[in-house]
Amino acid sequence: MGLMSFIQEEIQIIRERDPAIRSNWEVLLYPSFKAVIRYRIAHKLYNKKHYFLARWISQRTVRKTGIEIHPGAQIGKGFFIDHGNGVVIGETTVIGDNVTLYQGVTLGGTGKEKGKRHPTIEDNVMISVGAKVIGSFTVGENSKIGAGSVVLSEVPPNSTVVGIPGRIVKQDNVRVPRLDMDQIHLPDPVLHDIEQLKKQNQELSLELRKLSEQIFGVNEEI
Ligand SMILES: CC(C)(COP(=O)(O)OP(=O)(O)OC[C@H]1O[C@@H](n2cnc3c(N)ncnc32)[C@H](O)[C@@H]1OP(=O)(O)O)[C@@H](O)C(=O)NCCC(=O)NCCS
Structure with a gap:
């Protein structure tokens, strides 16, 4: 894609997704515009194995925009990062078309996986x-x-995920009922043991009374 068509596409994306924009010129002020154009160049260099140059561009972009996109990441059309500061996108991330991120988003690794x-x-x-x-x-x-969510596992299509760890609250626009978690009436293992001992004590007392009746022929309270 040529530079002019890239700029035109960026103008369209930003005008569609940010109501704060007033004129096409403002697109040039958007960190997303600067970061995405530099990422596209860095990604081409990365694919041609010019790794150092690609990283150099990407690290320079971090200083200018606060957005860190590893040149190895694969990003589709219509990508937009609103505000941008603090966004980090890791090397093996794959992003489809028309994806929107806001400031402070991390698309990262757990540190436990290798490869992808x-x-x-x-x-x-x-x-x-x-x-x-x-x-x-x-x-x-x-x-x-x-x-503010922290998502640690697969998300099915058409879902809304919130919280830490992320849980699905909506799917296909239908609310997913929350599992009832009673945080107040927690099991008390000590109380449980005492109840068991009381029960055993009652059973033993009953046995003793029966034995006493059989041996001494009296019904004494033990
Ligand atoms: C998740 C979000 C996109 C809403 O998606 P949605 O599919 O329309 O979901 P809803 O608003 O119907 O919320 C569904 C449930 O999730 C809860 N919820 C929504 N966002 C939440 C969040 N970030 N954290 C915790 N719970 C959240 C709602 O309270 C609701 O709970 P309820 O069913 O008990 O009432 C929105 O809440 C959000 O987080 N927007 C932030 C956008 C943003 O980054 N703006 C920055 C601009 S600078």
């Missing part, structure tokens, strides 16, 4: 401010990840 270590984000996914998506699983198309 970072997530795959399918088309039309939105990852909200501060969310961390960590591991080599897939976030299915059209899903939304809530602000």
Whole structure:
């Protein structure tokens, strides 16, 4: 894609997704615009095995925009990072088309995996401010990840995931009921043991009374 068509596409994406933009010129001020254009160049260099140059561009971009995209990551069309600061995208991340990220998003690895270590984000996914998506699983198309979530496992398509660790709260626009977790009435193992001992004591007392009746012929309270 030529530079002019890239700029035109970026103008369209940003105008569609950020209501704060007032004129096409403002696109040039967006960190996302600067980061994505430099990433596309760095990615081409990376694919041609010019690893040092590719990393040099990407690290320079971090200083200018606060957005760190590893040149090895694969990113589709229509990608937009709103605000941008603190975004980190790891080397083996795969991002589909029309994906939106907000500031503070990490698409990272757990540190436990080798090879493909970072997530795959399918088309039309939105990852909200501060969310961390960590591991080599897939976030299915059209899903939304809530602000501040930490997502550690596969997300099916058309889901909304929120919280730490991330849980599915909506699927195909239908609310997923929350599992009832009673945090107040927790089991008390000591009380359980005492109840067991009381029961055994009652049984023994009954046995003793029966024996006493058989031997002495009296019904004494023991
Ligand atoms: C997740 C989000 C995208 C909403 O998606 P949605 O599919 O429309 O989901 P809903 O708003 O219907 O929320 C579903 C449930 O998740 C809860 N929820 C939503 N976002 C949440 C979050 N970030 N953390 C915890 N719970 C959240 C809601 O309270 C609701 O719970 P309930 O069913 O008990 O009422 C939105 O809440 C969000 O996080 N937006 C942030 C966007 C952003 O990054 N903006 C920054 C601009 S600078």
